[in-house]
Amino acid sequence: MPNPHSLLAPDEPDPVRLLNTGGKSDFVLIADHAGREIPRALGRLGVPESELLRHIAWDIGIAGVTERLAQALDAVAVLQRYSRLVIDCNRDPSSPTSIPEISEHTPIPGNTGLSPEQRQARVDAVFRPYHARIAALLDARAAEHRRSVLVAMHSFTPVFKGESRCMQVGVLYHRDAKLANIMLDLLRAEGDLAVGDNAPYAITDASDYAVPVHGEARGLPHVELEIRQDLIASADGQAAWAARLARLLPLAEQRMAT
Numbered sequence: 001m002p003n004p005h006s007l008l009a010p011d012e013p014d015p016v017r018l019l020n021t022g023g024k025s026d027f028v029l030i031a032d033h034a035g036r037e038i039p040r041a042l043g044r045l046g047v048p049e050s051e052l053l054r055h056i057a058w059d060i061g062i063a064g065v066t067e068r069l070a071q072a073l074d075a076v077a078v079l080q081r082y083s084r085l086v087i088d089c090n091r092d093p094s095s096p097t098s099i100p101e102i103s104e105h106t107p108i109p110g111n112t113g114l115s116p117e118q119r120q121a122r123v124d125a126v127f128r129p130y131h132a133r134i135a136a137l138l139d140a141r142a143a144e145h146r147r148s149v150l151v152a153m154h155s156f157t158p159v160f161k162g163e164s165r166c167m168q169v170g171v172l173y174h175r176d177a178k179l180a181n182i183m184l185d186l187l188r189a190e191g192d193l194a195v196g197d198n199a200p201y202a203i204t205d206a207s208d209y210a211v212p213v214h215g216e217a218r219g220l221p222h223v224e225l226e227i228r229q230d231l232i233a234s235a236d237g238q239a240a241w242a243a244r245l246a247r248l249l250p251l252a253e254q255r256m257a258t
Contacts, residue, residue, distance in 0.1 A: 007039050007125035015126045016133045017079040019067060025075035026147040027249060030134055031066045032089040032210055033059035033154065035081035039125065045085055046109030055157035056103035057083045061232030062155045068242030069153075073249065078137065080130045085111065087122040089130050090154075090209050097207075134214050149179070149253055150215045150222040155229045156200050168231055170196030172224035174203040175216055179223045182252040190244070200226065221256060 008015075017034070036058040038044060044052065051057070063079055070077035080089050085108055091098040099119060101111050141148050152172075158165055169187055173180035187195045203211050203224060215222030225245070232238045 007041055007121040009040060012039060013037055013081050015080055015082050015130050017077075017081060018133065018137075019077040019079065020070045020074065021076055023070065023074045023076040025073045026149045026253065027073050027075040027151055028134075028137065028141070028148050029066050029070055029073075029075055029077035029151050029153055030210060030214070031059070031062050031077070031079040031153045032130075033084050034063040034066065034079035036083040037081045038083050038086055042086065042110055045111060047085065047106065051106050052083070052085075054106075055155075055229060056106055057085050059153075059155040060157075060229040061234075061238055062153050062227070064235060064238035065155075065227065065232050065242050065245075066153045068239055069245055072242055072246035076137065078130070078134050080126070082126045087127050089127055090152075091207070092209050093119070093123045093127055095206070131209075131213070134210075138214060138218060138220070148220050150211070150220050151249065152210050152215075152222070152224040154224060154226045155232060156226045158228055158230050165196075165200050165228065167194040167196040167199065168228050169193055170199050170201065170226035172198055172201060172203050172211075172226060173222075174205075174208075174211065176222065179221045179252060179256055182255045183223055183225070183248065186248045186252055190248075196226070221253075223252075 036052055066077050066079060069075070085100065085103060087093070088098050088100070099111050099114065099122060101108055138148055156165065156170065171180050171184045171187065184195060184197055187193055205212050211222055211224050227241055232241050
């Protein structure tokens with residue numbers, strides 16, 4: 001029976017999209033901010049639709065890139081459907097930024113004054129199922145003695161709080177930079193890219209969840225990739241970036257093994 005206390009109605013989308021489950025690649029792709037769904041019970045969080053089309057709600061273009069990359073690599077992918085304004089699946093739920101009351105300069109009225117029970121409902125409906133699916137997938141691969149190389153897929157806005165970002169792609173890491181350093185070298189060698197080294201963001205235990213928990217804590221090779229959103233807003237841009245990464249990621253894995 002459906003849980004009467006669940007935030008999501010039975011006919012609403014599952015928070016998790018699992019693609020290419022039979023993929024033979026070592027790569028496991030995850031996308032924390034791939035969608036902008038909002039549970040009906042939350043209305044539109046008091047936010048105008050024009051704002052829900054912006055980066056504050058989701059990582060524009062990353063779902064299309066991840067879908068194409070999974071196919072090109074023959075890799076499994078786990079994508080999260082709900083808006084980061086409902087709950088940010090790349091934050092520990094205890095973080096003040098997990099359910100933001102303001103995102104950039106935009107107030108989120110539906111996130112103000114939440115009770116512990118209301119916050120927990122979002123954790124239970126969206127955050128926990130998504131990360132449980134990733135954990136179960138990685139556990140199953142480990143039980144089968146399959147290698148897993150975790151790639152966290154994100155996109156970033158060209159302008160953040162009035163500041164322009166000239167880089168096209170960023171490579172993010174924390175304690176283990178081995179795969180990240182190889183990807184930095186490969187992307188720079190392309191010759192047509194401005195590449196961010198732990199920019200426009202840097203991974204930390206306080207600001208991130210997926211890589212520290214699913215990559216570092218398991219001792220898996222991992223990297224987080226950030227692509228500028230204007231480059232992947234169209235299907236052509238998504239296809240071009242998927243093709244580029246499908247060419248470079250296997251090279252990086254090979255170099256990592258030497």
